[in-house]
Amino acid sequence: QKEVEQNSGPLSVPEGAIASLNCTYSDRGSQSFFWYRQYSGKSPELIMSIYSNGDKEDGRFTAQLNKASQYVSLLIRDSQPSDSATYLCAVSLSGGYNKLIFGAGTRLAVHP
Amino acid sequence: EAGVAQSPRYKIIEKRQSVAFWCNPISGHATLYWYQQILGQGPKLLIQFQNNGVVDDSQLPKDRFSAERLKGVDSTLKIQPAKLEDSAVYLCASSLAGSETQYFGPGTRLLVL
Numbered sequence: 001q002k003e004v005e006q007n008s009g010p011l012s013v014p015e016g017a018i019a020s021l022n023c024t025y026s027d028r029g030s031q032s033f034f035w036y037r038q039y040s041g042k043s044p045e046l047i048m049s050i051y052s053n054g055d056k057e058d059g060r061f062t063a064q065l066n067k068a069s070q071y072v073s074l075l076i077r078d079s080q081p082s083d084s085a086t087y088l089c090a091v092s093l094s095g096g097y098n099k100l101i102f103g104a105g106t107r108l109a110v111h112p
Numbered sequence: 113e114a115g116v117a118q119s120p121r122y123k124i125i126e127k128r129q130s131v132a133f134w135c136n137p138i139s140g141h142a143t144l145y146w147y148q149q150i151l152g153q154g155p156k157l158l159i160q161f162q163n164n165g166v167v168d169d170s171q172l173p174k175d176r177f178s179a180e181r182l183k184g185v186d187s188t189l190k191i192q193p194a195k196l197e198d199s200a201v202y203l204c205a206s207s208l209a210g211s212e213t214q215y216f217g218p219g220t221r222l223l224v225l
Contacts, residue, residue, distance in 0.1 A: 004154070032212050043203055043216040044155065088154050097167045098143070098212045102154030 002027045004091050006103035013110055019076040021087050021106050026070070029094025033065055033072045036088040038105065044088055048074065079110045114138065116217030118204050124223045130192035133220045136185070137206030145214060146179055146189050147203040155203055161187065162209065194224045 003026045013019045021035075032051055036044035050056045050063040050072065062075040072091075076083055086105040093099045117136040125131050137144050142163050147155035158177065160168040164184040172179070176195070181187040191198055201221050205214040 008152075034212070043219050045216070046213060049213070090154075092212050097160060097162075098207070098210075099157060099160065099168055100212075100214065102156070104152065104154045 002091075002093055002101050004089055004101050004103035006087075006089050006106045008104060009107040010109045011106055013079050013108070015079060015081060015110055015112050017079050017110075019079045019083065019108055019110070021074040021076075021089075021108065023072045023074075023089030023103055024070055025072070025089075025091045025101075027091060027093055027101075028067075028070065030091045031094065032092035032098075033063070034090040034092075034100070035061075035063060035072075035074045036090060036102075038086045038088055040085070076108075079108075081110050081112055084108055084110050116204055116206050116215055118202075118217040118220055120220060121218065122221050122223075124225065125194055127196055127224050128193040130190065131194055131222065132188055132190045133202050133204075133222075135187045135189070135204030135217060137187075137204070138215055140208065141206035141215075142184070142209035143207045143211075144181055144187050145205040145207075146187070147205065149201045149203055149219070151200070158189070191222075194222075196224050198222060199224045 035048040038044045048063040050065045060077045064073045088105045089103040090100045144161045146158045149155045161181040179189045201219040203219045204217045
């Protein structure tokens with residue numbers, strides 16, 4: 001069974017700080033990795049995708065990928081209360097058909 | 113551009129009853145996914161369609177769940193009979209053929225009593 005593991009949190013950070021969210025996965029053949037944000041009672045929304053080792057930046061968000069260690073992380077700089085949500089890590093399984101396996105998510109709470 | 117549409121938004125039923133959910137993907141999206149998200153967990157793929165064909169239904173409990181996408185556009189997911197453990201949010205998502213970027217609908221929240 002292919003798995004994606006995340007710390008459930010809550011991760012509590014003060015406004016303006018950097019929030020660091022981590023994810024590990026078991027499928028060594030996976031090539032595509034995604035971070036979704038899910039507000040309470042809402043559906044997941046894609047915020048970042050990453051395919052190559054290293055960092056990818058988009059505004060206040062930076063995704064980091066290390067395939068050798070099988071981990072993906074998401075950094076949120078200058079965290080805002082509006083960033084408070086559950087962040088889901090998703091991994092596309094090797095073998096085709098773009099099947100995503102989701103972690104259980106990390107709940108982030110940004111306090112003023 | 114309209115997003116993924118789902119209905120109903122909420123449903124409460126008694127165990128052993130049947131229920132159906134409807135999804136209309138983004139126009140032009142060939143791939144449609146149904147996920148089940150239990151409270152506190154990530155979405156779990158139930159079934160994936162490419163046009164009107166099933167490409168993955170390995171985690172669909174086929175003794176009680178069924179899904180169809182007859183004309184390759186909208187889709188229906190049915191549960192019959194429902195169990196208490198089916199209480200969850202049922203999410204529909206769609207993507208362009210060959211794309212890994214999935215767009216989610218608002219979901220249907222099901223409570224089985």
